[in-house]
Amino acid sequence: xxxxxxxxxxRRLNILKAAAKLFSEKGYHDATIEEIARELKYTKGSIxxxxxxxxxxxxxxxxxxxxxxxxxxYRIRDLGLAPDLMLKEVIxxxxxxxxxxxxxxxxxxxxxxxxxxxxxxxIINKRDEYEGIIAGIIRDGIEKAIFRDVPVKVVINLIMxxxxxxxxxxxxxxxxxxxxxxxxxADYLVEPLLVRDKSRE
Amino acid sequence: xxxxxxxxxxRRLNILKAAAKLFSEKGYHDATIEEIARELKYTKGSIxxxxxxxxxxxxxxxxxxxxxxxxxxYRIRDLGLAPDLMLKEVIxxxxxxxxxxxxxxxxxxxxxxxxxxxxxxxIINKRDEYEGIIAGIIRDGIEKAIFRDVPVKVVINLIMxxxxxxxxxxxxxxxxxxxxxxxxxADYLVEPLLVRDKSRE
DNA sequence: TTAAAATTTAACTCATAGGTTGAACTTTGA
DNA sequence: TCAAAGTTCAACCTATGAGTTAAATTTTAA
Numbered sequence: 001x002x003x004x005x006x007x008x009x010x011r012r013l014n015i016l017k018a019a020a021k022l023f024s025e026k027g028y029h030d031a032t033i034e035e036i037a038r039e040l041k042y043t044k045g046s047i048x049x050x051x052x053x054x055x056x057x058x059x060x061x062x063x064x065x066x067x068x069x070x071x072x073x074y075r076i077r078d079l080g081l082a083p084d085l086m087l088k089e090v091i092x093x094x095x096x097x098x099x100x101x102x103x104x105x106x107x108x109x110x111x112x113x114x115x116x117x118x119x120x121x122x123i124i125n126k127r128d129e130y131e132g133i134i135a136g137i138i139r140d141g142i143e144k145a146i147f148r149d150v151p152v153k154v155v156i157n158l159i160m161x162x163x164x165x166x167x168x169x170x171x172x173x174x175x176x177x178x179x180x181x182x183x184x185x186a187d188y189l190v191e192p193l194l195v196r197d198k199s200r201e
Numbered sequence: 202x203x204x205x206x207x208x209x210x211x212r213r214l215n216i217l218k219a220a221a222k223l224f225s226e227k228g229y230h231d232a233t234i235e236e237i238a239r240e241l242k243y244t245k246g247s248i249x250x251x252x253x254x255x256x257x258x259x260x261x262x263x264x265x266x267x268x269x270x271x272x273x274x275y276r277i278r279d280l281g282l283a284p285d286l287m288l289k290e291v292i293x294x295x296x297x298x299x300x301x302x303x304x305x306x307x308x309x310x311x312x313x314x315x316x317x318x319x320x321x322x323x324i325i326n327k328r329d330e331y332e333g334i335i336a337g338i339i340r341d342g343i344e345k346a347i348f349r350d351v352p353v354k355v356v357i358n359l360i361m362x363x364x365x366x367x368x369x370x371x372x373x374x375x376x377x378x379x380x381x382x383x384x385x386x387a388d389y390l391v392e393p394l395l396v397r398d399k400s401r402e
Numbered sequence: 403t404t405a406a407a408a409t410t411t412a413a414c415t416c417a418t419a420g421g422t423t424g425a426a427c428t429t430t431g432a
Numbered sequence: 433t434c435a436a437a438g439t440t441c442a443a444c445c446t447a448t449g450a451g452t453t454a455a456a457t458t459t460t461a462a
């Protein structure tokens with residue numbers, strides 16, 4: 001990649017970030033390409049020199065967000081922790097990725113139905129892969145008798161729902177830091193999975 | 202209310218239901234008034250004989266959804282149960298109301314940022330009231346030493362997030378009924394609140 | 403029966419936003 | 433230096449959808 005290509009790639013990324021910001025603030029439809037352009041002191045025409053379509057911009061937000069989440073979960077899977085500790089790390093990592101790339105991930109969570117069929121399939125595949133890894137961790141915990149025998153998919157949806165909602169209410173000025181909250185969530189959401197008192201069985 | 206007024210009210214309700222359906226399927230912006238009209242074999246002009254604006258229709262979805270949730274929680278509060286049982290009932294009732302009026306509640310959850318300022322305030326007030334009642338139940342449980350001393354608002358957001366996400370994945374054809382799922386959620390989400398073993402303290 | 407009130411509709415206005423174009427301007431490298 | 437390639441922009445096209453209107457049609461009740 002030469003200098004020109006690098007510069008173009010950087011600009012494409014800036015456009016993507018600006019789009020993510022506006023998409024997450026106002027929703028996909030209410031954010032206009034002109035606003036995205038204005039944010040970067042461009043005109044609309046210049047934006048279209050770098051992108052194909054607004055829909056494509058939305059897709060890239062989804063894709064980048066999912067890639068960040070996948071990178072994170074692969075990293076955690078390779079730590080070789082016990083299932084309960086690993087699941088807690090997954091929850092913490094999910095929440096912290098979610099919030100550190102707030103705009104990107106919010107776009108993905110809020111405007112998933114705006115994605116056109118062909119794009120949506122790609123994202124759904126990534127999401128299935130992500131949830132598949134979590135399912136593997138939980139099943140492993142059940143086999144090792146660390147976790148109770150629970151309906152795995154329901155538990156995953158319960159956890160994802162709780163975690164994904166954080167973007168709707170968390171404010172950094174609040175009484176708890178994000179790290180405190182993600183730790184609290186991890187503990188709270190893993191505890192009901194744990195096999196209680198073995199001696200009573 | 203005479204016959205004419207009753208009929209007009211009924212039609213307004215039908216329009217609202219059709220709007221909720223389309224808003225929840227396609228999002229506020231992608232659903233058009235003409236589609237809503239077509240759904241009911243009306244023309245756009247007739248719709249405007251009954252409504253003021255599209256925004257107003259959105260607001261009514263939000264308002265009706267919140268009113269259903271509030272009716273439900275008032276009913277439960279008046280049952281006079283112990284805090285842990287009451288909280289479980291609240292979770293079950295929340296999920297079942299959510300799913301029985303899927304379109305209305307989905308509109309509220311998915312397109313809240315589409316509401317204009319003045320309307321949004323009214324809905325936020327109702328939501329605060331709703332969450333205030335749940336907070337009261339949890340605080341009561343803490344005082345009575347049934348619940349651990351937890352950050353109440355964080356717990357409410359955790360529970361609401363988990364429950365509100367159900368609309369995104371639940372399918373009636375799935376392996377569990379909605380009642381089974383709402384019971385599972387209630388148990389799962391209340392358990393971490395319970396004071397463990399009193400004798401060990 | 404009939405006139406007023408209620409209801410419906412086709413045809414309209416208007417604003418907006420996605421996307422295109424061709425010319426102008428800038429950068430680059432020989 | 434200068435021509436080709438890369439980049440920017442104003443002006444434009446077009447589609448769409450919210451909301452209006454005035455006339456036509458239907459309903460109601462005296």
